[in-house]
Amino acid sequence: MFEFKKTTHHLKRRMLIRVVVAGVFAALCFGGLGARLWYLQVVRYEGLAARADQNRIAVVPIPPRRGEIVDRNGVVLARNYRDYTLSITPAYVKQDMEDILNELGQLVYLSANDRRRFFQNLNQSGRYAPILLRNNLNDTEASWFAAHAYKFPGVDLSARWVREYPEGESAAHVLGYVGRISEADLETLEREGRSGNYRGSNIIGKKGIEKTWEETLHGRTGVEEVEVTATGRPVRTLSRIDPVPGSDLVLSLDIGLQKVAEQEFAGRRGALVAIEPSTGDVLAFVSAPSFDPNLFIDGIDVENWRKLNESPDHPLINRPLYGTYPIGSTYKPFVGLAALEMGKRSATERIPDPGFFELGGQRFRNAGSVAYGPTDMHRAIVVSSDTYFYSLGPDIGVNALHDFSQQFGFGQITGIDLDGERRGVLPSTEWKRQAYKKPDQQRWYAGETVSVAVGQGYNAFTLLQLAQATSVLANGGVYMKPHLVSLVENSQAGTLTPTVTEPSHVIPLKPENLEVIRNAMADVMRKGTARRAFAGAPYQAAGKTGTAQVYSLRGAKYKASEIDERLRDHALFMAYAPMENPKIALALIVENSGWGATVAAPVARRVFDYWLAPERQTAGHRPGEAVVAGRAPDSGSVQ
Numbered sequence: 001m002f003e004f005k006k007t008t009h010h011l012k013r014r015m016l017i018r019v020v021v022a023g024v025f026a027a028l029c030f031g032g033l034g035a036r037l038w039y040l041q042v043v044r045y046e047g048l049a050a051r052a053d054q055n056r057i058a059v060v061p062i063p064p065r066r067g068e069i070v071d072r073n074g075v076v077l078a079r080n081y082r083d084y085t086l087s088i089t090p091a092y093v094k095q096d097m098e099d100i101l102n103e104l105g106q107l108v109y110l111s112a113n114d115r116r117r118f119f120q121n122l123n124q125s126g127r128y129a130p131i132l133l134r135n136n137l138n139d140t141e142a143s144w145f146a147a148h149a150y151k152f153p154g155v156d157l158s159a160r161w162v163r164e165y166p167e168g169e170s171a172a173h174v175l176g177y178v179g180r181i182s183e184a185d186l187e188t189l190e191r192e193g194r195s196g197n198y199r200g201s202n203i204i205g206k207k208g209i210e211k212t213w214e215e216t217l218h219g220r221t222g223v224e225e226v227e228v229t230a231t232g233r234p235v236r237t238l239s240r241i242d243p244v245p246g247s248d249l250v251l252s253l254d255i256g257l258q259k260v261a262e263q264e265f266a267g268r269r270g271a272l273v274a275i276e277p278s279t280g281d282v283l284a285f286v287s288a289p290s291f292d293p294n295l296f297i298d299g300i301d302v303e304n305w306r307k308l309n310e311s312p313d314h315p316l317i318n319r320p321l322y323g324t325y326p327i328g329s330t331y332k333p334f335v336g337l338a339a340l341e342m343g344k345r346s347a348t349e350r351i352p353d354p355g356f357f358e359l360g361g362q363r364f365r366n367a368g369s370v371a372y373g374p375t376d377m378h379r380a381i382v383v384s385s386d387t388y389f390y391s392l393g394p395d396i397g398v399n400a401l402h403d404f405s406q407q408f409g410f411g412q413i414t415g416i417d418l419d420g421e422r423r424g425v426l427p428s429t430e431w432k433r434q435a436y437k438k439p440d441q442q443r444w445y446a447g448e449t450v451s452v453a454v455g456q457g458y459n460a461f462t463l464l465q466l467a468q469a470t471s472v473l474a475n476g477g478v479y480m481k482p483h484l485v486s487l488v489e490n491s492q493a494g495t496l497t498p499t500v501t502e503p504s505h506v507i508p509l510k511p512e513n514l515e516v517i518r519n520a521m522a523d524v525m526r527k528g529t530a531r532r533a534f535a536g537a538p539y540q541a542a543g544k545t546g547t548a549q550v551y552s553l554r555g556a557k558y559k560a561s562e563i564d565e566r567l568r569d570h571a572l573f574m575a576y577a578p579m580e581n582p583k584i585a586l587a588l589i590v591e592n593s594g595w596g597a598t599v600a601a602p603v604a605r606r607v608f609d610y611w612l613a614p615e616r617q618t619a620g621h622r623p624g625e626a627v628v629a630g631r632a633p634d635s636g637s638v639q
């Protein structure tokens with residue numbers, strides 16, 4: 001009996017020890033769990049809560065609507081429309097890319113070009129960057145894919161704003177185009193601290209107004225916080241900051257005038273710039289041949305790119321801005337004005353013109369070796385006497401001519417709101433020292449001044465510079481900066497902001513000297529080299545024809561029929577009208593086409609006839625009037 005009790009007591013004690021040990025172990029476990037919970041929920045709360053929100057909340061950027069571009073009368077030149085697109089983010093695709101495209105092809109049509117462009121972009125983009133597969137999906141295709149989207153992780157259907165240029169090739173070199181954001185674009189945006197504003201955007205201005213006014217046109221990106229499931233499916237919107245659409249731009253350009261001028265260049269190569277002298281508004285800006293900017297919006301295909309890039313006519317080159325030319329006799333009014341302003345020659349002084357000018361044993365001949373006899377400045381401009389202006393060159397001197405001409409914009413960056421403007425060459429002794437390395441090449445020779453005085457030699461100006469100089473001359477020496485964007489329209493604030501309101505500078509010209517040059521230029525139209533082109537005009541214009549050599553004849557006689565077409569002379573013309581109250585000034589060049597009087601002047605006549613027509617002047621609008629009165633309110637952003 002005693003032994004039984006002893007055994008029972010021993011078992012109870014062992015059980016008690018076990019219970020205590022188990023209790024202590026359980027207490028330690030719960031204590032550790034509690035400590036861990038306290039650590040996670042109190043000590044690590046802020047960090048873990050943020051991480052949980054990141055897993056639960058997706059931050060979705062909302063691209064803004066790009067600003068539209070209209071002409072001075074409200075005609076839309078660049079606009080946006082909604083478009084459904086399919087894009088693929090490679091990092092989220094779990095199967096072979098070829099297989100997924102084949103499966104998608106059973107739901108929506110994928111062309112060979114869609115596939116080729118996708119794989120081309122795939123090799124150039126990061127794994128987490130969405131890559132466009134197909135655009136312009138219709139509502140049926142979009143809804144059909146949406147119903148089967150769960151089968152295609154990493155493939156997204158979205159709506160976007162798409163750029164469109166309704167006028168096609170017209171004014172393409174002015175508008176430029178948008179294109180897919182490249183690595184170089186991203187580097188530039190990051191360097192300038194603007195990359196955050198391009199989250200969710202896949203296009204950016206590449207050329208023309210689209211590029212130079214990119215920041216204004218782009219707007220400000222919005223953002224939306226969306227609660228998502230573990231699989232990434234959206235549940236609800238938590239917060240939203242709406243995007244701010246880009247500002248609209250009102251151009252000084254008149255698309256009607258632009259098309260009239262472009263039609264005159266059909267089948268030709270050349271350029272034309274027309275400016276309103278009193279404001280600096282660019283009314284027409286032609287570069288021929290042109291191209292269709294719509295081809296570049298989603299990436300130009302190989303065939304079209306080859307046609308444009310390999311064309312001997314170089315349609316992608318902005319000729320008024322980038323092409324530099326000797327401007328021939330169109331330079332003579334400025335040389336004559338320089339001589340008058342410097343007192344190097346009076347307007348009434350006559351010099352003999354035997355058909356040539358001789359200097360240092362070298363003869364510089366008139367075109368066709370025509371002799372004009374005793375010639376004063378008025379007659380020299382009217383008949384375009386080279387001999388008269390040959391003789392002015394050494395009298396004025398190349399450096400003095402350089403300093404005078406640069407005030408009109410020759411050889412200078414005008415600052416027009418387009419990218420890629422070239423400075424050209426306005427020669428001087430200092431320019432030549434810097435342009436050449438060898439001492440014998442750096443020396444300036446007197447005969448070089450003779451050539452410069454008739455717009456040849458080292459002279460190389462853009463058509464924009466010649467048009468701007470003509471505009472300044474028409475405006476009495478008041479230099480208004482040439483510009484294409486006349487007004488910036490902020491649809492959010494309802495404001496219109498002009499871009500140029502004051503002169504850049506004023507050239508101090510004597511009125512009597514201006515009168516001499518203007519009267520001579522008017523007689524060019526009445527009885528000089530442009531008389532046939534302007535016969536019967538209901539307005540009085542003033543201008544000057546010009547013909548510029550493409551290469552030196554070295555004394556040989558010029559015969560166009562015996563010379564390769566692309567080596568023939570350029571035809572030039574500069575003019576303004578009406579003479580007493582100039583409303584338009586222009587300069588134009590028709591490449592390799594011969595005489596300015598027979599080829600270029602008729603183009604100017606048709607441009608002037610359109611712009612100065614009484615019915616158009618009566619019905620014309622000032623920039624922005626039609627826009628303010630007739631523009632629709634902002635339609636919001638695509639989500």
